[in-house]
Amino acid sequence: MRNIEIARILSEIGEFLEMESVAFKPRAYERAAEAIAGSEEEASHVYERGGLKALEDIPGVGVSIAEKIEELLKTGRLKYYEQLKKKYPINLSELSKIEGLGPKTIQTLYKKLGVKDLAGLEKAVKSGKVKKLPRFGAKSEKKILKSVEAYHRHSGRFLLGDVSQLAETMRTRLAGTPHVSRVEIAGSLRRRKETVGDLDILVISTKPKEIMEVFVSQPEVAQVIARGGTKSSVRLKNGLDVDLRVVSAESYGAALAYFTGSKAHNVAMRGMAQERGWKLNEYGLYKRGRSKGEWVSVAGRSEEEIYDKLGLEYVPPEMREDTGELNLAKAGKLPRVVGYDDLKGDLQVQSDWTDGSNSIEELAVAAARLGLNYIAITDHSKRLAMAHGLDPARLAKQGVEIDRVNKKLKGKITVLKGTECDILKDGTLDLPDSALSKLDVVGAAIHSYFDLPRKVQTERLIRAISNKHVDIIFHPTARLIDRREPCDLDMDQIIKAAKGTGTILEVDAYPDRLDLKDEYIRKAVDAGVKLAIDSDAHAVGHFPLLKYGIAQARRGWAKKSDVVNAWPLERMKKMMKQ
Ligand code: DGT
Ligand code: CA
Ligand code: CA
Ligand code: ZN
Numbered sequence: 089m090r091n092i093e094i095a096r097i098l099s100e101i102g103e104f105l106e107m108e109s110v111a112f113k114p115r116a117y118e119r120a121a122e123a124i125a126g127s128e129e130e131a132s133h134v135y136e137r138g139g140l141k142a143l144e145d146i147p148g149v150g151v152s153i154a155e156k157i158e159e160l161l162k163t164g165r166l167k168y169y170e171q172l173k174k175k176y177p178i179n180l181s182e183l184s185k186i187e188g189l190g191p192k193t194i195q196t197l198y199k200k201l202g203v204k205d206l207a208g209l210e211k212a213v214k215s216g217k218v219k220k221l222p223r224f225g226a227k228s229e230k231k232i233l234k235s236v237e238a239y240h241r242h243s244g245r246f247l248l249g250d251v252s253q254l255a256e257t258m259r260t261r262l263a264g265t266p267h268v269s270r271v272e273i274a275g276s277l278r279r280r281k282e283t284v285g286d287l288d289i290l291v292i293s294t295k296p297k298e299i300m301e302v303f304v305s306q307p308e309v310a311q312v313i314a315r316g317g318t319k320s321s322v323r324l325k326n327g328l329d330v331d332l333r334v335v336s337a338e339s340y341g342a343a344l345a346y347f348t349g350s351k352a353h354n355v356a357m358r359g360m361a362q363e364r365g366w367k368l369n370e371y372g373l374y375k376r377g378r379s380k381g382e383w384v385s386v387a388g389r390s391e392e393e394i395y396d397k398l399g400l401e402y403v404p405p406e407m408r409e410d411t412g413e414l415n416l417a418k419a420g421k422l423p424r425v426v427g428y429d430d431l432k433g434d435l436q437v438q439s440d441w442t443d444g445s446n447s448i449e450e451l452a453v454a455a456a457r458l459g460l461n462y463i464a465i466t467d468h469s470k471r472l473a474m475a476h477g478l479d480p481a482r483l484a485k486q487g488v489e490i491d492r493v494n495k496k497l498k499g500k501i502t503v504l505k506g507t508e509c510d511i512l513k514d515g516t517l518d519l520p521d522s523a524l525s526k527l528d529v530v531g532a533a534i535h536s537y538f539d540l541p542r543k544v545q546t547e548r549l550i551r552a553i554s555n556k557h558v559d560i561i562f563h564p565t566a567r568l569i570d571r572r573e574p575c576d577l578d579m580d581q582i583i584k585a586a587k588g589t590g591t592i593l594e595v596d597a598y599p600d601r602l603d604l605k606d607e608y609i610r611k612a613v614d615a616g617v618k619l620a621i622d623s624d625a626h627a628v629g630h631f632p633l634l635k636y637g638i639a640q641a642r643r644g645w646a647k648k649s650d651v652v653n654a655w656p657l658e659r660m661k662k663m664m665k666q
Contacts, residue, residue: 089132089160095125095314097160097169098153100180104172107195114191116150123148124157126316135161179205187235187310187327196221210236238327245283246328247569249599249636252277255287258306258330265302267295270340274347278405280639282569282602286329288347296334303332339371341390346370352410353403360398360414373397406642425642426621426651431634433462433653433660435529436508436562436594436622441486442467442476444626448486448503449493454628456501462657464506464529465490466562469518471510472535480523483507487526502657504528508562513537515551517558524557525666531594533562534575542576549577550585559664560620561586563596563603571600579608586617590665592652593617595644597637598624609644618663619651 102117123146124131134142135158143154160166176198182205183194189209197203200221201212212218213236219229255273263271268291272278275288293299300320304312313321318334335343346354346369361368366375372388387393395402400417404425407413416422437451438444444451448465455463467486468477478486490503497503506529510518517524517532524530532552540548552558564582565574586593593612596603601624604612612619621637623630641651648654652663 089164091124091127091130094131094157094160095121096181097166098124098156101156101169101172103180103184103191103194104176106191107176117153119148120146120150120153122312122314123316125314125321126319128316128318131157132161177204182206183209186232186239188231189235206236206239245285246326247599248277248280248282248284248602248639249633251284251287251328252636254308254324254326254328258287258289258308261306262289262291262299262302262332265293265299268293268299269337272344274344275349278348279350279408280406280636280643282605282640286331289330289332290340290343290347291332291334292337292340293334299334300332335370337389338385339388341392341394342368342372342388343370345391345394348405348408350409353408353414356410356414357398357400360400360418364398368394368398404642406639407645409643423645423647426638426646426648426654428635428638429459430648430651430654431460431621431638432656433460433464434623434625434631434634435464435504435506435560435620435653436466436531436596437463437625438467438508439465441465441478441482442472446628448489449496450628451625452493452497452501452503455631456497458631460501460631462502462504462653462660464504464531466506466508466529466531468535469507469509471512471518477510477518478507480519483519483523484526506531508533509558510535511548511552513540513548515548517552517555521557527557528661529559529664530557531560531562532558534566538566538572538575540575542578545575546578546581549575549582553582553585553589553591557666558591560592560594562594562622563598563601563624564593565603565605565608567601567603567605569600569602574603579611583608583612583615583617586612587615590663591617592620592663595619595621595637595641595646596624597621597633597635597640598630599633599636602636602640604640604644606640606643609641609646613644613646613650619646620653621651622653 098117099121102114102121106114127146140154140158143149143157144151156166156168178194178198183189201217203209203212213229213233218224218232219226255277259271259273262268270292272290273287274290276284277287291299296318300315303320304315304322308324309322310325311323313323321329321331323329358368361373366373366386373386373394374383375386377384387397392402401420401422403413403417434455439448439451440446452463470477470479487505490505493503505527507519507527508531511532511534512518553561565577567574593604595609619641621634621641623634625631652660
C-alpha cells in the first residue's frame with residue numbers, strides 16, 4: 089500500500105472522529121496523514137527497514153497510529169477504519185471536497201437526511217430540506233448549493249488560460265523567497281496542455297522549511313492537504329490543487345524532466361536509458377559503477393544534459409507526449425516548432441464596429457506595441473444580429489476608416505480589411521462575392537447549426553472551403569472546451585479540401601477555443617495545409633492570448649513555415665486566394 093492511500097485512510101479516520109466529537113485524536117490523525125503524504129520514503133520501505141519502531145519515528149506518527157499503519161501494510165486492511173465506515177456509510181472523500189462542509193455538518197446531514205454522497209447532498213439541498221434543519225437556515229443552504237456548483241464547474245480540469253497567470257504569480261512569489269535559486273512549474277502546464285489537472289511546482293532551495301512555510305501561507309490557499317520537509321500539497325480557493333517539491337541542484341534537471349511528463353514520454357525515455365544498461369529516475373541518469381550495486385551519475389543538473397547523454401535532441405515540453413518525438417530526437421530529425429516570438433501578424437480581430445470593445449485605431453496601436461506588423465480587422469457579418477454584424481454597406485464604410493488608420497499609423501503597423509463571415513446552413517456565405525472580393529482577408533466561420541449530422545456538416549464546411557474568396561476557416565470545429573462539443577466533422581476530408589483549395593485553417597488562440605486542437609494541427613501540418621494562429625481579440629487586452637495558440641501549434645508540431653502569420657506581410661498576402 090502506497091503513502092497516498094494510507095494518508096487518505098488516516099485522514100478519513102480523523103474526520104470520522106471529529107464527527108463523534110472525540111477530543112485531540114482527530115488532529116493527531118490529520119497530522120499523521122499529512123506527514124505520510126508529505127514523506128519522501130514510502131511507509132512500506134520504512135517498515136521493511138525498521139519495523140514498527142521506524143514507523144513511530146516518522147514525525148507526527150505516535151504508537152497507536154503506527155500500529156494502524158502496520159496493520160494496513162501487513163493485511164491491506166484496517167479493522168478500526170472498517171468499523172467506522174460501517175457506522176457511517178458515507179462517501180467522505182467526495183463530500184469533504186465541497187467547500188464549507190466540515191465533518192460535523194456531514195454528520196448532521198447524514199443523520200437527519202440520510203445524505204451519503206454528493207448526489208444525495210444535491211437532492212437534499214434542492215428539495216429545501218437542508219434549510220429546515222436546526223442551525224442551518226436558508227443562508228447556509230444557499231452557500232452549500234454554491235459550493236456544489238463550484239465543485240461541478242471544476243470537478244474536472246482547468247483551462248490552461250485560466251490558471252497560467254495564477255501559476256506565474258506563484259512562481260514569481262516563490263522565486264522571490266530567500267534561499268531559493270530556481271522555481272519552475274512542471275506537469276501539464278509546462279507541456280501547455282489545453283486543460284490542466286493540477287500544478288506541479290519544483291524548487292531548488294537550501295532552506296526547504298522556509299519555502300514550505302511561504303507556499304502553504306499564500307493568500308490563494310484554502311486548505312493544506314499535505315505538508316512535509318520537501319513536499320507539500322495545497323488546494324486553492326478556486327479548487328485547483330498545487331504540489332510543491334524541493335529538489336537539489338544536482339537533481340534539478342532530472343526532477344524537471346520527470347515531473348514535466350508526460351508519463352508516457354518518461355516511460356519511453358527510461359526505456360532508452362535501460363537499453364544502454366543505464367537507469368533514469370527523478371534524481372538523475374546513472375550508469376553502473378565498478379562495484380556491485382553501485383550507480384554513478386551521468387547527468388541530472390539540467391534536462392538538456394540528460395537528453396544529450398542519451399543521444400537525443402532536446403525535446404520541447406509541448407512535444408513530450410510519446411507520439412513519435414523520441415525516435416525523431418534520436419535520429420536528429422525533430423521538427424523546429426514555431427517559437428513564442430515568431431508571429432508577425434494577427435488575422436482575426438474584432439472591433440467596436442461589432443462585438444469588440446475597442447476602435448480599429450486602438451486595436452492597431454496595441455498590436456503594434458506588442459510587436460505585430462499587421463492585423464486584419466475581421467468583424468462579424470450581418471447574420472450575427474446580436475453582434476451587430478456588418479452588411480456590405482457598413483463593411484465598405486469600415487474600409488474607409490481602415491484606410492484612415494493606415495495613413496495615420498504608416499510605418500508602425502498595417503491594418504488589413506477582413507471579415508469573419510458567417511457560414512450559412514447550406515455552406516454558402518453571409519456576404520455576396522462583390523463584398524468579399526474587396527477584402528484582404530476573408531475568414532469564414534460556423535456560428536450556427538452546430539449539431540448537423542457528420543456528413544451534412546462536413547459537406548457544409550467543404551462548400552465554404554471551396555469558395556473562391558475564403559482564405560481562412562476560423563475556429564474550424566467551433567468547439568468551446570467543456571461547454572460545447574466540436575461540430576461532428578470528418579477532419580481528414582476537411583484537411584484534404586483545405587489542401588486542395590489552398591485554404592488556411594485557423595488555430596484560434598482564445599483559451600476556451602484552441603481550435604484547431606493539437607491533434608488536428610498535426611494532421612493539417614502533415615498534409616501540408618497552412619495555418620493561421622489568431623487571437624480572436626475582442627479588446628486590446630486580448631492580443632497576449634496569442635501565446636496559447638502558439639503553444640497549441642507547438643503541441644501540433646507546426647513549424648514557422650506552416651504558419652502564414654509568422655511570415656512577413658507581403659509573403660503572407662500571397663497565400664490569400666484573391
Ligand atoms: P494533469 O495534472 O492531469 O494535467 O497532468 P500531469 O501531466 O501534470 O500529471 P501529474 O500532475 O499527475 O504528474 C506530473 C508529472 O509527474 C507527470 O506528467 C509525469 C510525472 N509522473 C507522475 N506520476 C508518474 C509515474 O507514476 N511514473 C512516471 N514515469 N511519471 C510520473
Ligand atoms: Ca499536474
Ligand atoms: Ca500533480
Ligand atoms: Zn467566431
